[in-house]
Amino acid sequence: MPELPEVETVKRGLEPVLVGRRITHVRLRRDDLRIPFPNRFAERLAGKRIERVGRRAKYLLAELDGGETLIIHLGMSGRLTLSPKDGGSREGSYYHKAKPLEVHDHVIFDLDDGERLVFNDPRRFGLMSLARTADISDAPFFHHLGIEPLSDELTVERLLEGLKGRKTSLKAALLDQTFVVGIGNIYACEALHRARLSPRRLCLTMTLTRAQRLAGAIKDVLLAAIEAGGSSLKDYVHADGSLGYFQHSFAVYDRQGEPCPRNTCKGTKIRRIVQSNRSTFYCPNCQR
Numbered sequence: 001m002p003e004l005p006e007v008e009t010v011k012r013g014l015e016p017v018l019v020g021r022r023i024t025h026v027r028l029r030r031d032d033l034r035i036p037f038p039n040r041f042a043e044r045l046a047g048k049r050i051e052r053v054g055r056r057a058k059y060l061l062a063e064l065d066g067g068e069t070l071i072i073h074l075g076m077s078g079r080l081t082l083s084p085k086d087g088g089s090r091e092g093s094y095y096h097k098a099k100p101l102e103v104h105d106h107v108i109f110d111l112d113d114g115e116r117l118v119f120n121d122p123r124r125f126g127l128m129s130l131a132r133t134a135d136i137s138d139a140p141f142f143h144h145l146g147i148e149p150l151s152d153e154l155t156v157e158r159l160l161e162g163l164k165g166r167k168t169s170l171k172a173a174l175l176d177q178t179f180v181v182g183i184g185n186i187y188a189c190e191a192l193h194r195a196r197l198s199p200r201r202l203c204l205t206m207t208l209t210r211a212q213r214l215a216g217a218i219k220d221v222l223l224a225a226i227e228a229g230g231s232s233l234k235d236y237v238h239a240d241g242s243l244g245y246f247q248h249s250f251a252v253y254d255r256q257g258e259p260c261p262r263n264t265c266k267g268t269k270i271r272r273i274v275q276s277n278r279s280t281f282y283c284p285n286c287q288r
């Protein structure tokens with residue numbers, strides 16, 4: 001399942017390809033993904049120019065001229081693939097050749113420069129929608145969302161204030177999307193390890209110095225993952241034209257029984273526990 005760094009990587013990959021392009025045609029090969037497509041979805045997109053590509057939590061946003069924004073969520077298995085519409089391989093292209101459509105290719109966007117963007121999603125937990133750009137933060141997908149962790153919104157003060165009033169564990173708080181968005185199970189475990197804080201610690205025991213460590217750790221683990229995704233468009237595009245990157249390795253996530261990578265832990269084994277029905281991985285020595 002794509003987590004925030006993966007979605008950010010896809011966003012960075014799409015940005016130079018899509019901004020300034022006009023959508024010439026949209027083809028839907030079914031009526032819905034996780035939810036139905038909006039009314040006249042294809043018609044509302046056709047002819048629109050893409051002004052800006054952005055991200056909110058794990059939603060990709062393509063701001064269009066005409067005042068609407070295309071919203072895309074990759075769900076569990078959604079994938080965006082670029083290829084030239086008319087076939088043949090292009091000199092210096094990011095990808096090799098036109099691809100024949102596959103059974104799970106559900107939405108096809110043709111662009112005015114001959115590129116084709118295809119959304120493929122075997123499990124169909126992804127979604128697409130449209131919202132008015134001017135009041136997008138009030139759209140049903142976004143109005144309840146919390147702090148964007150890579151933005152200036154995530155300050156030590158705001159983190160501490162948000163945690164102090166909670167009766168839950170730190171791990172549960174980090175997974176609460178109404179508090180901070182886009183930190184899934186993997187990066188919650190990784191951030192807490194980097195911050196040397198126990199996932200079981202109660203939020204109300206947080207202090208300013210602990211909040212400083214946690215705020216820094218959240219940004220560090222997410223940025224490191226994004227950087228691992230690559231620094232140029234070529235790095236984001238796989239041989240088959242799909243955007244994204246292969247997950248790199250983690251310090252504690254899914255490493256139960258392996259030694260903690262922190263030298264001072266002298267080989268303390270990573271432990272797995274279950275919190276709110278999710279696996280938590282942590283080092284009982286350096287995370288307190």
Ligand SMILES: [Zn+2]
Pocket residue numbers: 260261262265268283284285286287
């Ligand atoms: Zn450790």
